[in-house]
Amino acid sequence: MIVRVRSKDGNFRFDVQPNDDISVLLGKILDTTIDADPTSLAISNQPRGNETLVSTLTGRDLKSLGLSHGELVFVSYKPRPAINASIPSTSTATHSSETHATGTRPWETAEEHPVDKYWRTKDGKIPRGRTRLCKHGPNGMCDYCMPLEPYDTSYHTEHSIKHLSYHAYLRKLTPKNTSSSFVPPLSPLNYQVKVPCPTGSHPSWPAGICTACQPSAITLQSQPFRMVDHLEIASTDIIDRFLQAWRRTGLQRFGWLIGRYEPYDEVPMGVKAVVEAIHEPPQEGELDGLSLGIPWEDEPRIRELAKLASTPLTIVGYVFTDLDPIPEDRTKNLYKRHPQSFYLSSLEAIFAATLQKTSPIPSRSSETGYFGSRVVTAVLTGTEDGAIDISAYQVSEQAVAMVDADMIEASVEPGIVRVKDEDRSQDAARYVPDVFFRYKNEYGLEVKKTAKPSFPVEYLLVNVSHGFPKNRAPLFRSTKFHIENRPGLEDQSTEGVIKELTKLNAPDVTPGNGGDHSKKRALAEWISDWHLIAFLATTQLFSPENTKTLLEVASSPNLFDDLSALDKVLYSDGWQTLMTFTKEMAPARPTSFPSGSGGGMDEEIPPEIFDQIRESEMASGGGTSSRIRICQYCTFENTHDGTDCEVCSLPL
Incomplete structure (x- = not known):
């Protein structure tokens, strides 16, 4: 059975048996307290008065004391004297919100998102200016100009705001003055049968069910x-x-x-x-x-x-x-x-x-x-x-x-949700409580109707x-690199990256204030691309540290204000390796043409350069499309099935 306990440390629920000795409940209570003297702990069925020292009830079971399932017990105690500070606790708390052995509760250790921390430091009040109805001085305040609470209904109606924000909703539920007995106002919804049953009086679902373990009926409504x-x-x-x-x-x-x-x-x-x-x-x-x-x-x-x-x-x-x-x-x-x-x-x-x-x-x-x-x-x-x-x-x-709770499924009609049937089979047991929804009929009256077998999806x-923002300042400025997982439409490859770097004259861009400023700016803009960085991280050319540097610089809001930040990338080992490949693969200016050919190169690119790149991509699960072959002389991407490059006519 469940016994509820309320003390200055908070509200707790303990799972105990009717035949358990009172010392079992005492041990669970002590684990929720901070430095309590066990001899001073008293319980009562009232918030004030009628306290009984637990030490005088030793040897009696909970049932004989009149405690039943759901009973609410009020607890008081005095701090433990310093000379007795070494007295250990004798059991572990097991209340419904899984209090830890140290006495902390789950909500006390939750590490919230920075945006939640931000709003918890604000009062959220909606400011209002002075009106014609105000009769006070410039430093005064009255009901006509007093700031509104963030959940004010009239404000939301006036500004056509259908839903409260999460933190405005919390502010509405949470008392203004919280103390050590603060109880979290939110509980995640759970429509599943409690297994095992808290009463322990029957076999667990699907063999048995009672009002203590079955979920309550559900009334669908718009979330506020x-x-x-x-x-x-x-x-x-x-x-x-x-x-x-x-x-x-x-x-x-x-x-x-x-x-x-x-x-x-x-x-x-x-x-x-x-x-x-x-x-x-x-x-x-x-x-x-x-x-x-x-x-x-x-x-x-x-x-x-x-x-x-x-x-x-x-x-x-x-x-x-x-x-x-x-x-x-x-x-x-x-x-x-x-x-x-x-x-x-x-x-x-x-x-x-x-x-x-x-x-x-x-x-x-x-x-x-x-x-x-x-x-x-x-x-x-x-x-x-x-x-x-x-x-x-x-x-x-x-x-x-x-x-x-596996209660609903899709319907052939897209705007309709189906409620599943109850299933008592051992492998896929499913209990479906009554489900209702409200709507206004043709007479404008609100009617409650069962949602079985189906209901409109709008209720969910x-x-x-x-x-879009008024002043747009995206972290990633480039839109040029191919997007991932578009096979045959857009193919990402290291050869493609090197080809673009060659066009940008990337090997000529050097750290420091020297060199062509316009080339450095163009390179900075080109690398500021999420899809490019996500791809380069798979090529094994960049270490995790190099990838971090690349992404930090590429997404910096001040990148174009201070191009010296790009030097961190230019100095990195991964970038230097990429520039080595780019220099080796860059086509040289033709000086003469072999007889019988449409063009030529004065310098031949070592085939092992291409092998290194392909091995790197294969090791990372990448690779180029099988339909594209890169000419090792002019770097043109050939897509035909012939043996010669369609640009320079040299063998592929």
Whole structure:
């Protein structure tokens, strides 16, 4: 059974048996206290008065003391005298929020994101100016000009803000004056059957179930808050590059959003996700959808790489296309997602819930130390006038909990979610509680209706605003290097990198203030490309330290203000190795032509140079496309099946 305990250290729940001696409960309580004197510990069934020293109850079991399942016990004690400071505790606490043996609770050790730490240092008040109704002096304040709380309903209604921000919601739930007895206001939703049952009176599910272990009925409702308030794309080039693959093939695309989280002042205590790049995983695009592998094998590498940027980045969400040109005018796209259709399909909502479930954020306001997720879902689709626009969403905590409990599934109708049937089989036991949703009927009256067998997907969605910054300053300035995992359309290769470096005269760019400033600036702009750096990190030309230096410099906001920062890259071992290959492969100026040939070189490139590059790429899992062969004399990329280069006519 569960016994609830309230003391000056907080609220706790302990799993005990009715026949346990009172000393068992005493030991659990002592592990939650700080330097308590065991002889002074007293319990009561009231907040004040009627205290009984636990030491006088030794030898009695909990049942004989009248303690039953769910009983609330109030505890008081005095600090342990200094001479008794060495008295050890005799047991370990096991309350519902998994208090550690040291007495710390999960929420106390949660390491929150910097944006959460920022808002916890602010009061979040909404300032208001002096009005005509104010009768006080310039330093006074009244009800007409007093700052509003960040969760003020009238302010949100006036500014058409549908959801409270996460921290405004916390401010509404959290008392202004917290103490050592602070209890986290948030608990992650859980719709699964408790196994084993807290009462211990019957076999675990699916063999048995009771009101103590079964989840309560669910009423679907709009979530009052959102974890992310705004999705900001650092540059239009990011979206344009992502759309290039669809424009050239007509196949849908998927990409992970690489970015960071920042405060967002357009809503009280808001948070925004700023996207700096889109990394495309391996996928199979189709005209009406796509297929990709989850989990993503390269995800750990990309996450670690993103952390090395001048401003640490991470995966903040994902984006996919759903575009279908109109047959009569293929310059316009079909308007698929609208109020009379759907915004996210049931399959997409379940996919979003799955990803949000695997990416919870640390929170000092949750009894488990984690709550919610900031993974954003973005869709590129047709607008009412046939253009292309982006929409952003999250799914609610109810959606995440329902997916976690395996309660819902996609429907053939994209705007409808199906509730699964209960399953008592031993291998795939599933308990599905009653699910309801509310709506207004044709008479304007609110009606409660069962969600079985299905309900509209809109009940699971949370809208996220989106846009581009007024003053655009993306971390990555270049849009020239090929994008990963676009086989046959855009192929990344070391030969391609060297060819571009040759055009940029990169070997001539030297550290220091000497040399051509324009060449150095052009090189700095070219390397400031997420896709280039992500590729170079796989070639084994750059060590982890060199890669870190390259990414820090390439993403520096002040790179063009002080080009001397580029010297860190130019001095690195990886860059020097790359320049060696570039010099060796650079074509020399022709001085004479062999008879019978269309051109020639005055110097032959050693074949082992090409072998070294190919071996490096093969070792890292890379390599060039089998359809492209690089001429070792003029470095032209040949795509035909002949034996001679189509430019210089020399043997390949």
